[in-house]
Amino acid sequence: MSGFEVVVRAARAITPEGERSVDVGIRDGRIAAVEPGGLTGDRLVVLAADEVLLPGLVDTHVHVDEPGRTEWEGFASATRAAAAGGVTTVLDMPLNSIPPTVDVPALRVKQASAGSRCAVDVGFWGGAVPGNLADVEPLHAAGVFGFKCFLLDSGVPEFPPLTVAGLTAQLRTAARFGGLTIVHAEDADTIAGAPAASGPDHAGFLRSRPDAAEARAVAAVVAAVRETGARAHVLHVSSADVLPLLRDARAEGLPITAETCPHYLFFDAAEVPAGDTAVKCCPPVRGAANREQLWAALAEGVLDCVVTDHSPSTPELKGTGDFGTAWGGISSLQLGLPAVWTRARERGHDLADVVGWMATATAGLVGLDTKGALAVGKDADLCVLAPDATFVVDPGALHHRHPVTPYAGHELTGVVRSTWLRGAPIDLAAPPRGRLLTRGEA
Known part of the structure; x- marks a missing residue:
């Protein structure tokens, strides 16, 4: 076969059939052929012996915060971080921007803010809050990928939570x-009855967000899905107490999926240093035994995917040293792949597992049919990874707006050598080429 603009030759590539030696032929920004070898084209790119070709990752849980809180993060900085971490598609959450994306005019404001400043492709979630049921279908028609809601205080006043009755109405x-x-x-009631967090002790913060709070909320989601038949996805599962509920819902055939995050798979609550509020997130990082159950649930398929929940803020809000007052969110968009791969390989998982969790399943969750796999017809979004290379996380080398991350000083395995968007390497010094995505587009 010939006539390709670019041929990428990889001795190791993660395809839907598993790890293979392939030539990937690219034409018009799409993958036009994946063959064992022999492809020719205008340009041949041969990966180094220590590199593996992956599809670009799809991160469906990112808080960009622009407009309104651009001092926390913005589209330019967030998407550069994504590109540096092998992520070629992100979906932006409807908060913590102002206005939140709870109606079509707010979506247009968000899209205008993203404009032509995105280094990777970006899509948008809508929000479900009290009083906006009439805006849900227009937002869907305008191309959001779904609707985010909280069952307790979101942390920002302009995005209030739904009651269980409100969730049921949203699902219906x-x-x-x-x-x-x-x-x-x-x-919310479980957390209201728990001891309040304060001071530098992560254990105290953990007591303020007990496992029972997640389990009771997920039980309510399962019941609402059973009543309405609607699709629901449980965000950032941190507690293993949730897993039996999800397992039973799956066995029942209910349309419920669930995700977890790199920080829940990487950190052990018992090892969090006093005052290290960079690791504060909601729900919280839990203990080592709990962590192993999350890994087992990924292997079993009870948890479907892994996303970063990149939720930054200013250093002044994040680095207080007090778990009662610090912002609850982790900056990790650039580090998700190596963080997960570091812990996955320790447990006998391979890169095909990681691609499944962080690219294929996430693309499938939101119907991005041209993303998430090295396969004919997909966008030629690629990640070139040196899976055995290591590095020590230097916050100053990150592209996030602020150099704050709990991974600082940790040695991670897996270095992203290059990231490609629609058939060409992303050059962070060049004008950005990311597109704004809408649900259902090819």
Whole structure:
């Protein structure tokens, strides 16, 4: 075969059939051929012996914060970080920007803010908050990928939570047009009855967000899905107490999926240093035994995917040293792949597993049919990874707006050598080429 603009030759590539030696032929920004070898084209790129070709990752849980809180993060900085970490598609959450994406005019403001400043492709979630049921279907028609809601205080006043009755009404509305609702599932009453967090002790913060809060909220989501038949996705599962509920829902055939995050798979709550509020997130990082159950649930398929939940803020809000007052979010968009790969390989997983969790499953969750795999017809979004190379995380080398991350000083395995978007390497010094995506586009 010939006539390709670019041929990428990889002795090791992660394809839907597993790890293979392939030539990837690229034409018009799409993968036009994946063959064992012999392809020719205008340009041949041969990967180094220590490199593996992956599809670009799809991160469906990112808080960009622009507009309104651009001092926390912005589209230019966030998407550069994504590109540096092998991520070629991100979906932006409807908060913590101002205005939140809870109606079509707010979506247009968000899209205008992203403009032509994105280094990777970007899509948008809508929000489900009290009083905006009439805006849900218009947002769906405008191309959001689904609707995010909270079952407790979101942390920002302009994005209030739904009650369980409100969640049921949201699901019933979304069921009319096949919409997806994604849920921050922690029970407000359980957390209100727990001891308040304060001071530098992570153990105290952990007591303030007990496992029971997640389990009770997920049980409510399962019941609401059973009643309405609507699709729901449980965000950032941190507690193993949730897993039996998800397992039973899956066995029942309910349309519920769930994700977890790199920080829940990487860190052990018992090892969090006093005052290290960079690791504060909601729900919290839990203990080592809990972590191993999350890994087992990924292997089993009870948890479907891994996303970063990149949720930055200014250093002044994040680095207080007090777990009661610090912002609850982790900056990790650039580090998700090596963080997960570091811990995955220790447990006998291979790169095909990681690609499945961080590219294929995430693309499938939101219907991005041209993303997430090295296969004919997909966008030629690529990640070139040196899986055995190591590095020590230097926050100053990150592209996130602020150099704050709990991975600082940790040695991670897996170096992203280059990231390609639609058939060409991303050059962070060149004008950005990312596109704004809408649900259902090819």
